[in-house]
Amino acid sequence: xDAVNIAELSGNIAVVGxxxxxxxxxxxxxxxxxxTIESIARQPELAGKLQVTMWLGIAFTEALALIGLATPxxxx
Amino acid sequence: xxxxxALTLFAAEEGGFHPPSIMEFYPEIVAFEGxxxxxNRIMMIRLIVLAVLLVLFYFWTRSFxxxxxxxxxxxxRFQLLGEMALNFVRKSIAHDQLGEKDGxxxxxxxxxxxxxxxxMNITGIIPFANIAASxxxxxxxxxxxxxxxxxxxxxxxxxxxxxxxxxxxxxxVPKPFYALVTPIEFLSTFILRPVTLALRLLMNMIAGHLLxxxxxxxxxxxxxxxxxxxxxxxxxTLLFGFAFTVFEILVSVLQAYVFTLLTTVYIQxxxxxEH
Numbered sequence: 001x002d003a004v005n006i007a008e009l010s011g012n013i014a015v016v017g018x019x020x021x022x023x024x025x026x027x028x029x030x031x032x033x034x035x036t037i038e039s040i041a042r043q044p045e046l047a048g049k050l051q052v053t054m055w056l057g058i059a060f061t062e063a064l065a066l067i068g069l070a071t072p073x074x075x076x
Numbered sequence: 077x078x079x080x081x082a083l084t085l086f087a088a089e090e091g092g093f094h095p096p097s098i099m100e101f102y103p104e105i106v107a108f109e110g111x112x113x114x115x116n117r118i119m120m121i122r123l124i125v126l127a128v129l130l131v132l133f134y135f136w137t138r139s140f141x142x143x144x145x146x147x148x149x150x151x152x153r154f155q156l157l158g159e160m161a162l163n164f165v166r167k168s169i170a171h172d173q174l175g176e177k178d179g180x181x182x183x184x185x186x187x188x189x190x191x192x193x194x195x196m197n198i199t200g201i202i203p204f205a206n207i208a209a210s211x212x213x214x215x216x217x218x219x220x221x222x223x224x225x226x227x228x229x230x231x232x233x234x235x236x237x238x239x240x241x242x243x244x245x246x247x248x249v250p251k252p253f254y255a256l257v258t259p260i261e262f263l264s265t266f267i268l269r270p271v272t273l274a275l276r277l278l279m280n281m282i283a284g285h286l287l288x289x290x291x292x293x294x295x296x297x298x299x300x301x302x303x304x305x306x307x308x309x310x311x312x313t314l315l316f317g318f319a320f321t322v323f324e325i326l327v328s329v330l331q332a333y334v335f336t337l338l339t340t341v342y343i344q345x346x347x348x349x350e351h
Contacts, residue, residue: 052172056341059334063272066279073098 014072021068028061093297096289101212101282122209125195133191136162165190165336173340174347182343185226189219190336193277197328200285201321208328211281213274220274223339227269231346239346273338280331284324291317 036054040047103117115123136158142148143155151159165187170179196215200208210216231239243265244258291313298310 063276069279
């Protein structure tokens with residue numbers, strides 16, 4: 001067996017790029033949701049308001065992952 | 077533009093697996109080819125959704141009017157659905173964020189945006205349509221442009237030209253820092269807001285559609301072309317396909333909600349008094 005080619009991969013490096021781009025927003029969305037759950041546990045009567053804020057936070061954070069998804073269409 | 081070229085290469089060794097590509101979103105033109113009004117499948121779905129929405133709202137408003145005229149306080153099932161959907165936008169989006177007065181002012185626009193986005197998204201999981209009408213950039217761009225114009229209009233109406241100076245020079249920042257803050261504020265308020273509004277909707281729909289196509293075309297491949305043991309994988313991908321279909325329903329409703337909510341918040345920020 002050719003030792004050089006043992007770990008050869010083929011494909012597009014953009015896929016790895018997107019994987020990296022998804023890490024940050026993933027952690028971010030996790031933090032947003034976990035803090036919201038925490039706050040609702042502390043003050044259940046505010047659940048409605050907190051959930052609206054949570055969706056807003058998720059939408060802003062998620063935008064980064066979606067920009068990552070959009071870049072290959074524009075720059076590749 | 078080979079987003080899935082890694083998969084293609086992997087699959088090419090095994091036979092006839094066709095992974096989805098970005099060309100999914102450019103189906104062939106079915107009518108008026110060569111004119112600016114060329115219609116493809118996605119355009120057709122948009123027109124159908126528009127017609128469905130018009131008919132739906134015609135019957136909803138008719139049932140509301142009838143209920144008011146006859147003084148009937150017990151709504152039917154169809155009327156109740158309409159009341160719930162319209163009240164959702166009215167109460168938990170418009171009134172909660174903007175307050176009663178401004179909420180009522182912008183309610184027609186917000187309702188339109190909500191139902192438009194929802195209707196155009198939901199076709200992604202409706203059999204025989206199977207592609208979200210908002211998964212091509214035209215529609216999200218128009219909706220984002222409407223939201224953009226609206227929040228600038230709302231700010232200009234309330235604060236005049238001061239709206240721009242409030243937005244670009246936030247209060248309570250030491251003077252020298254404006255060199256740093258103003259470009260960032262300009263970028264985030266006047267460029268990134270509409271861009272992310274359109275991109276968020278578009279990319280959610282594109283990713284959802286590609287995932288569904290990937291799941292079901294993999295199922296097809298495993299069931300009909302793979303041999304022996306590999307057929308079992310088909311059951312797994314089929315299951316994932318169904319799971320993602322349910323997930324796509326959630327995403328369609330959520331994106332409609334988020335799009336409307338963000339438009340409302342931008343209007344609210346434009347209307348807010350300077351502190």
